[in-house]
Amino acid sequence: MSLINKSIKVNKFMVKNRIIMAPLLCFNWADEDGFEIYDRSVHYGKRARGGTGLIIIEASAISKDARINETELGLWKDEHIPQFNRIAKSCHNEDSLVIVQLVHAGMNGTGTPVLSSSPVKVKGKECFEMSLEEMQKTKKDFVSAALRAKKAGLDGVEIHGAHGYLLNQFTSKEINQRTDMYGGTLENRLRLPLEIVDEIRAAAGDAFIISYRLGVNDPSLQEDNYLARKLEDAGVDILNVSAGIGSNNIIVPDDFPFSKITYMGTELYKKVNIPVACVFGIREPNQAEYLLxxxxxxMVAVGRGQLADPEWTNKAIQGDAVNVCCQCPRLCMYIIDGRNCPWYGKE
Structure with missing residues (x-):
């Protein structure tokens, strides 16, 4: 039997196999008020029908000022709930679990003013240090978005702490230069994401999946290991390991056959007792089988592979060939508009 097809317990749920659909943004599929203009229940429903055990809906903003892009899905008001309810139904109809990734972009966002853990200039933009009052609002926004996700019928949320977004800016020694209780020491830099986890768990209850997208090497594997254990202690159910602000400096053993981000996932897997997922460049079933x-x-998170082939997981389990991602030069076409992908409509 394919190891991909082995179930695994996450929180109180049984995920039917080891494949996650990684949260991949599809810009230009929503309007400027966070509402979809392309039916996400079809988009995610295809991947659920294709056998994927756990689907993570793309990054969705916790407030309008928290957006990565002006055409990003929103979960900052109750009017957004129905679009996520449709996604939940389409995935649950196929026996797939589904959660949504919650994000505050921080210095990489469209807010006015642009806020970060500390004053910083990014691409010509001046970013301001988030005040304690603004941090309290951010925590409330994360909790409110999580409760809307629960009301929509989703199985949980993923807190985005990677890719240089706000929580990664707080955990990163490189970016976080604060001198208060949220900066300086490792304990202080980890305080905000851990408080968010605590408050979501208290508000949403025990039977609600909390995943954490952990950005690695900020600034070291030793600190990543510490954060992973603290997240586990705080009630995180699954770690989804991805790129962090310091990920360019990762040293990978010569005999490791995958990316440096995948490598860091396999290292963190050794340090905690909750499920850990790795990602990055895993596009073919034999790669996932090797890791397992x-x-x-x-668990293995497959992103672009599932954009190219919604049936990726079923084919992997059955031993069939999949549509292999074209690895479009410079930029994935799904980021511009999913309909520009060379595989779109040919799946």
Whole structure:
């Protein structure tokens, strides 16, 4: 039997297999008020029908000022709930679990003013230090968005702490230069994401999945290990390991056959007792099987592979060939508009 097809427990739920659909943004599929203009229940429903065990809906903003892009899905008001309810139904109809990734972009966002953990200039933009009052609002926004996700019928949320977005800006020694209780020491830099986890758990209850998208190497594997254990202690159910602000400096053993981001996932897998997922460049089933066969990870997140082939998971389990992502030069066409992908309509 394919190891991909082995179930795994996450929180109180049984995920039917080891494949996650990674949260991949599809810009220009929503309007400037956070409402979809392309039916996401079809988009995610296809991947659920294709066998994927756990689907993570793309990054959705916790407030209008928290957006990565002006055409990003929103979950900052109750009017957004129905679009997520449709996604929940389409995935649950196929026996797939589904959660949504919640994000505050921080210095990489469209807010006015642009806020970060500390004053910083990014691409010509001046970013201001988030005040304690603004941080309290941010925590409330994360909790409110999580409760809307629960009301929509989703199985949980993923807190985005990677890719240089706000929470990654707080955990990163490189960016966080604060001198108050949220900066300086490692404990202080981790305080905000851990408080958000605590407050979501208290508000949403025990039977609600909390995933954390952990950005690695900020600034070291040793600190990543510490954060992973603290997240586990705080009630996180699954770690989804991805790129952090310091990920360019990762040193990978010569015999490791995958990316440096995948490598960091396999290292964190050794340090916690909750499921860990790795990601980055895993586009073909034999790669996922290798990681599982060698007991290197619990789950494998496949992103662009599933954009190219909604049936990726079923084909992987059955041993069939998949549509292989074209790895479009410079930029994935789904980021511009999913309908520009060379595989769109040919799946």
């Amino acid at each position: 066969k060698h007991n290197m990870i619990d």
